Each structure stands twice: as structure tokens, then as C-alpha cells.
Amino acid sequence: MRGQIIGSSCGVFKILTDNGTFEGKARGTLKAKIGRLYVGDFVEFNEVDSVIESVEERKSFLKRPPISNIDQIVVILSYIKPEFSYELVFKYLTYANMNGIKASLVVTKVDLCENKADLDEIEDTFERLGIKTYFVCNKTGEGLKEVKEIFKGKITCLMGQSGVGKSSLLNAINDNYKRNIGEYSKALGRGKHETKEVILLPFEGGYIADTPGFSSLELDLYKEDLAQYFPGFDEYNKCFFSNCLHVSEKKCAIKDKVDAGLIPKKAYETYLFLSNNLLPRNQRFSK
Ligand SMILES: Nc1nc2c(ncn2[C@@H]2O[C@H](COP(=O)(O)OP(=O)(O)O)[C@@H](O)[C@H]2O)c(=O)[nH]1
Ligand SMILES: [Mg+2]
Numbered sequence: 632m633r634g635q636i637i638g639s640s641c642g643v644f645k646i647l648t649d650n651g652t653f654e655g656k657a658r659g660t661l662k663a664k665i666g667r668l669y670v671g672d673f674v675e676f677n678e679v680d681s682v683i684e685s686v687e688e689r690k691s692f693l694k695r696p697p698i699s700n701i702d703q704i705v706v707i708l709s710y711i712k713p714e715f716s717y718e719l720v721f722k723y724l725t726y727a728n729m730n731g732i733k734a735s736l737v738v739t740k741v742d743l744c745e746n747k748a749d750l751d752e753i754e755d756t757f758e759r760l761g762i763k764t765y766f767v768c769n770k771t772g773e774g775l776k777e778v779k780e781i782f783k784g785k786i787t788c789l790m791g792q793s794g795v796g797k798s799s800l801l802n803a804i805n806d807n808y809k810r811n812i813g814e815y816s817k818a819l820g821r822g823k824h825e826t827k828e829v830i831l832l833p834f835e836g837g838y839i840a841d842t843p844g845f846s847s848l849e850l851d852l853y854k855e856d857l858a859q860y861f862p863g864f865d866e867y868n869k870c871f872f873s874n875c876l877h878v879s880e881k882k883c884a885i886k887d888k889v890d891a892g893l894i895p896k897k898a899y900e901t902y903l904f905l906s907n908n909l910l911p912r913n914q915r916f917s918k
């Protein structure tokens with residue numbers, strides 16, 4: 632019987648089928664053949680032996696958080712606690728592009744914002760890159776109606792550091808989820824009692840994945856390849872020098888677009904920062 636893995640714990644998978652939810656392991660020979668199974672995998676489940684016999688080809692796959700077959704990523708950051716970071720958003724969006732997955736942005740804890748201009752700047756920056764931003768307060772429910780719309784009928788992966796309010800947002804849109812909420816702790820710099828596993832929660836014809844937060848995300852990219860995946864850069868990536876890194880080269884189409892106001896300054900500054908932290912392809916010869 633066909634089903635989808637919606638949870639996993641120590642090698643035991645939770646599989647949702649048309650006949651209900653089952654628990655089972657992967658057949659040994661399957662593990663040897665294809666390696667790990669992931670939340671999101673569509674599988675053939677054998678109810679008699681309670682084992683997964685086979686896995687369908689994955690439509691998409693993310694390494695971090697480990698999940699397959701998602702349709703979209705919703706990047707979540709809080710306005711504060713932990714503080715909003717353009718660098719982190721651009722990293723997540725670049726990561727989404729590297730995996731060919733569409734992304735949107737949710738900013739939580741807007742109730743703690745005393746400077747609305749900050750929110751306007753966030754909205755404007757990402758709107759110009761074709762990315763919609765939603766502002767929410769999980770405590771009052773403000774802004775959640777719009778966010779719910781994007782979840783309908785899709786498999787969505789929530790992505791964000793711990794403490795930003797992923798679990799709170801899920802509880803606010805459906806109080807049956809009963810996700811554990813962590814205290815954001817300044818001492819630890821992260822939320823406590825955080826979500827430990829990837830889990831798919833059914834929502835209006837789709838699923839939403841609650842995922843453990845991670846504080847750092849390393850982009851597995853060479854410096855030369857960043858612009859190809861950086862949000863909003865690809866369409867303008869037609870510089871005079873074919874190996875242009877868009878830093879100080881002449882006749883750079885990206886820099887022209889920044890000057891013309893077509894690429895937001897924040898985006899370009901963040902590009903330079905991220906680029907600075909990536910190694911060039913030939914670096915192994917340079918030292
Ligand atoms: N003021 C405020 N606090 C929030 C909001 N959303 C979440 N929190 C708090 O942030 C902390 C971390 O929330 P949690 O949902 O566990 O974050 P997660 O680690 O991303 O799942 C908890 O103390 C929540 O009560 C919000 O919109 N406004
Ligand atoms: Mg959580």
C-alpha cells in the first residue's frame with residue numbers, strides 16, 4: 632500500500648496511507664540498496680510485516696533539514712529574539728535556489744517591533760527580489776490568515792533558527808498540533824526544548840514540516856557559483872567578463888543594476904559578505 636513518511640524516530644517510521652497511519656521499519660535489503668529514508672518519502676508499505684518495501688523517486692530533497700518531496704520553503708525569522716538577520720535570510724534563499732525550491736519569508740514577533748520602518752525595509756528589499764514577506768504575531772494571530780493561504784495544498788518546509796517561533800506559528804494555525812514551545816534563552820542564544828525531529832503535519836490538503844532549528848547554515852558553494860543562486864542576481868548575470876565575481880570588476884551588470892536601483896543595496900552588500908566567506912574553485916593551488 633502506498634504511503635508517505637510523516638515522521639521518524641530511531642529507525643521507526645510513521646507512514647500515512649489512505650487506510651490510516653502505521654509504524655514500521657525499512658526492510659534491510661532496502662536500506663542496503665538506497666540508504667537512509669527521509670520524512671516526505673513516498674513508500675510502498677507492507678502492513679503484514681510492517682515494513683517499507685520500496686521508495687519512490689524523490690521530487691526534491693533537502694539535506695538540512697533532512698526532508699524530501701517538498702513544494703516550497705517558508706523561511707522564518709523573528710524580528711527580534713533572535714534578531715532579524717539579512718545575512719541569514721539570503722543564505723536560506725540561496726539554499727532554496729540551489730535546491731530548485733520556491734521560497735517565501737515570514738517574520739514573527741512583530742508585536743515586539745517599535746520601529747515599523749525596519750519592517751518596511753525588509754518588505755521592500757524582498758519584494759524587489761520577487762519574494763513575498765509575511766509579518767505575523769503568533770500571540771495575537773495577526774497576519775496568520777495570509778500565511779495559511781500559502782500552506783494550502785502544498786508540502787511546505789519551515790526553515791529557521793530555533794527560537795524564531797516555528798512551533799508557535801504551527802500551534803497558532805491549528806491548536807491540535809500541540810508542538811512543544813521553547814523559551815528563547817539569551818544565555819544559550821537559542822530556544823530551549825526545541826523541536827528535535829522533522830515531522831509533517833497535515834494542513835488543508837497539504838503538509839507543513841516542523842523542523843529542528845539550526846544556528847548556522849553553510850552554503851556548499853564555490854565563490855564563482857554564488858551569483859547563480861543568489862536571489863535576484865541570475866537574470867542580470869551578464870557581465871563583460873564571463874568570470875565576473877561582481878566585486879570590483881569593470882562593466883559589471885550586477886553593479887549596474889544595483890546603481891540603477893533594480894537590485895536592493897542590502898542584497899548586494901549581503902552578496903559581498905557571503906562571497907567573501909566562500910572559497911574560490913582554484914584555492915587549493917593558491918596556498
Ligand atoms: N512576542 C512574541 N513571542 C513569540 C512569537 N512567536 C513565538 N514567540 C516566543 O518565542 C519562543 C520560541 O518559540 P518556538 O515556537 O518554540 O520557536 P521554534 O524554536 O522556532 O519552534 C517562545 O517563548 C514563544 O512564546 C511572537 O509572534 N511574538
Ligand atoms: Mg520548534
Ligand SMILES: [Zn+2]
Pocket residue numbers: 870875876877878880882883884885886
Ligand atoms: Zn559582474
